[in-house]
Amino acid sequence: MPFPANGEMARRVRRQDWTTSPLGPTEEWPASLLSATDIVLSSGFPMILIWGRDLTVAAYNDAYRPLLGDKPEALGRGFLDVWSEARDTIGPEIEEVLKGRTVWRKEALFILRRNEGMPEQAWFDYQFSPVHDEAGNIAGILNAAVEVTDRKRAERELTSTEARFRQFGAASPDALWIRDAGTLEWEYLSPSFDRIYGISREDALASRSIDFLMSLILPEDRDATRAAIEELHAADRSYAYRIRRPSDGEIRWLRTTGFPLPDPSGTVQRLGGITQDITEEKRAADRQAVLVAELQHRTRNLLGVVRAMASRTLKTSASLEDFGDRFAARLAALARANGLLSRLGEGERVSFDELLRTELLGHGLIDGEIHSDQVSLCGPPGIPLPSATVQTVGLAVHELLTNATKHGALGTPDGHLSIEWTLEDGAVPHLAVEWRESGVRVSRPAGAPHSESGYGRQLIERALPHQLGAETRYELEPDGLRCVVRLPVPQRDRNEADHA
């Protein structure tokens, strides 16, 4: 009995009407064809048997069936018709086999149409080998084929995931790393590592030991960092530490966010982390802390000055109204000086002419750039005042201007105020200012100033020397006040609260 094998395909081969096929009815099949069919049908390995000049499909087994998808029944049809979409590849291979060779291919890609005619990629390991008839001629071809599409897809998926991860690591400005959880040795370091740690990844990976990292970390930060890394076995956490960067010897602040990488069973085999250089952030935070402390210091100082001004003004006030007017004017001068200071950028200074113009403007003596006929200014612009002097100099100018307006050169039509200044070079440069009033009718005895002008005089004669190391002269001459101030204006003042 032909085809004793069991299975769906054995039944189909038996039931197939072969009379119209080039192979003819099975009763007429030669023994070689029958036995080859038998081999195919009894094999658990996917196989198909092609026979005769027309490459007719004589049999294929149950294992081969899935390869055909929803194609029409292949039995009795030409093999190259069944796989017409692969004809370009397998046609020439079959020619080879018919010459007596065996063709064997691995992971060959085909675009197949076996699912409602939709093209799909499929990979196969397969072999074509010749089958001989009784006379020893090649009469058929045995094709064994294993579809490896699923495996191939998984591999490609893995490859693209890996490629994506590599790209991610290469592009990240932060250093990504993976350590062995047991030995704490580095297993992976992303390219940014070189820049952030200031050593090459090759060197770091060569001496994988955690001691190598520890040797870069400043001694006082080592224990805490080591402890933090150990804690990554249990949970993720962030920690910051300083290293001395070997590439340039600079001390850099780094922050790492690390986390455990458990395997599917939950065991932590690796630790992962992202390390970032936060030196600039730290510097900004430190700078801000200094600025806040400085602001507090200035505010308290300013409150002290305001109180001193209030009690001083109170002592020389005839009435509450008198106090109100003069105190408000002094407070306004203080506000103008502080306004100039608060507009400064880091490292910038208020210049003397700027302060002077601000006060003249505040007193309504100039309007923009146009000077009153009664005031002349002469001196170089842009002489920088140490910030600690601005408030006191501003107040002094305010008092002088108030006095000039009320009792001096600016209070009479013929009066004139000339302010000249220059920068004297030296080990410490000095700003020299001469304030000269003229045309003042002496209506009161010289040397007996109005009680109110006493404050301006005191600021010039006592406050500037006390506070700023200035040399000053304040003289009431027959036709008006002459006041000379020499004020040191060092390029940079160490203890100066200058980062306004």
Place this chain on the structure above:
Amino acid sequence: MKQITPEKSVRGRRILVVEDEFLIAEDLCAALEDLGAVSLGPVSTVDDALAIVRSPGALDAATLDVELRREKSYPVAEALQELGLPFVFLTGYDAEAFPNHLRSAPRCQKPFNAREIAEALFRG
């Protein structure tokens, strides 16, 4: 704080005022004088302050602004410590990092309160 009329213990005491902001210094001198003390200075530098502190018998106590124009007033505090004279720091910072040996020195916040200063100087 127990109110023990600081005037009594302050009266006639010579208190050196070390403060670089003239307006504040002048105000402080006046406030101390109002309490009956004799104010010395004001001075604005460590050198000027040391010159007075080192003159034998020149003063009974001092108030020290911490941040002078170019320097801190610590050397003055140390000289006063050696002489066993009371002093109080005036500081504009909420929390200031003092060196160890000055950490226990009394301090008052700006803006000053003259009674509080007197209290800190002569509380014993």
